[in-house]
Amino acid sequence: SLSIYFNKSITIAEKLQNEKFSIPEAIVTRWNSQFLTVSKVVDIPNTLLNDLLNEQKKTELLLSTKDLAVLREFISIFTLFAEATTRTQAEQSISISLVGPSILAIYYDLENESRICKHTKPLCHALMTSLLARFGGFLLNLEIPVDDHVKHRNTFNLFSDDIFLVASFLDGQFRLRWIIQSALPLDTKDRxxxxxxxxxxxxxxxxxxxxxxxxxxxxxxxxxxxxxxxxxxxxxxxxxxxxxxTPKRKSLFSYCxxxxxxxxxxxxxxxxxxxxxxxxxxxxxxxxxxxxxxxxxxxxxxxxxxxxxLCVPATSAPAERIFSKSGLLMTPHRSRLSTDTLSKLTFVKCNVTLIC
Incomplete structure (x- = not known):
């Protein structure tokens, strides 16, 4: 509500801009854009934010001390998720090697957050359950115990392939550091x-x-x-x-x-x-x-x-962007493009930096 109102109100938008602040409008289909919106709201001093809302008589949007505490915990929980989302969706850099270190870091971060959070413990538990259901096969490869009931999920083994271990090793920035510097037990690290x-x-x-x-x-x-x-x-x-x-059987042309x-x-x-x-x-x-x-x-x-x-992409985002670019080419004014022509135009559009 804050981001929608602030983006509609020219007066508040100008005052925030004068103070070097802004609140981007969240995009429903991109969860990390909502994370960015919340982060920008928390960055604004609470006194300034509430003063602006009082001036506009929008007292229902005022943030209390508890509201800010909840938002800060929300940001702390999702910070690693947001970074992993951004980095693994890169197009022109290696991404498959980020999967293993990201999952391991997020797992232990959620464990830590569930201990220190006061207002968002249910959120931590829900995220941990989802993480184990989706990446449990990978965590099991790292000798992290997983409950038996989670192993029956149809998504449990999606990331159990050894490629995620090998790829991280071949990445010069990781190699074995993501294992050695993790919170895993020492004997587990050695194995x-x-x-x-x-x-x-x-x-x-x-x-x-x-x-x-x-x-x-x-x-x-x-x-x-x-x-x-x-x-x-x-x-x-x-x-x-x-x-x-055993004695070698004799044969013709054995000298060859x-x-x-x-x-x-x-x-x-x-x-x-x-x-x-x-x-x-x-x-x-x-x-x-x-x-x-x-x-x-x-x-x-x-x-x-x-x-x-390392040529394997970590996510389907690069492929999805190709379809988005094809959608921009196939407009109502270009509705008679053949399949072959559309394919060639998409290829040129996606590789224009290599052609020029």
Whole structure:
């Protein structure tokens, strides 16, 4: 009500502008715009706000001390939500790596807010319930306990994919810091750090398989597991020791076949190189998102993996904006555009910065 009235009243709008304040009108379809409106209202000194309302005889809009306390708690609760909404909807920057650190930070922030809030505890509990229902699968991967009744929600496993762990590691600003500096127990942090490093190594190793033995690219994640890598290491050890091998069947043109020992040795060497890259990547003093791309010659295996993983958008917002731009092109004056023409015009409009 305040924002609507203030935007309609020229007198109040001018007085606020003279004091370097403004209250943007909230957009119903964008919750973070409502958060911004409330933030701007709280930023205005209460005496100034109430004086302006008294002058206009709008006493029903006056904010009491309790009202301000409730609004401040509201802002404190939703601050991280608003930041996550804005950052994960970016178009020209990496966003998938923000998902894991954002969910973990919001989870512990809600736990903290539920302890210190006086007026908005029910809101905190409702948000926590929703968070567990939507992101419970991811939190379970971080060894955070989740009630059994929540696990039956159809949205529980939407974010249980390991890509959210791998993507955050490949982002130079996060790597393992979002785990190490979190409120997780120390032993849990150690296990998660090892788990993430092993996942990254396996995914990078899988890409080597795609580029060598499987040129068609039809290699699934399930085909490369920890046991697969262990088997490679054990087989190579047996070869070096000269034991554990069955006699090779004779065949024509056996001299044309590539020796298995060399192939397996290359795989073991590649895994060792990947693990060394991971250690060097963790020790690099730069904390920038683009680190793995700026130093792609130093981290060739991780760079190849980053090209696959970090191109995934965190939300559907970039795709939705494309439809919005198409809607602006298809106006009543241009109602006879063919599907092909509309598609081409949309492509040009969305990539005009790259074309010019």
């Amino acid at each position: 998660l750090c090892e788990k993430i490093k092993n996942l990254v190594a396996l995914w990078a190793f899988q890409l080597i398989g795609c580029n060598t033995d499987n040129q068609d690219g039809n290699v699934t994640q399930a085909e490369v597991t920890t046991s697969t890598v262990d088997n490679v290491l054990l087989c190579t050890k047996d070869i070096c020791d000269g034991g554990g091998l 076949e590539a020796p298995q020992t060399e192939s397996k040795k290359l795989r073991v060497d590649a895994m060792n190189e990947i693990k060394e890259e991971i250690m060097l990547f963790l020790k690099d003093p730069r904390y920038e998102t683009s680190l793995i791309f700026d130093k792609k010659n130093h981290f060739p295996y991780l760079h190849r993996l980053a090209l696959r993983v």
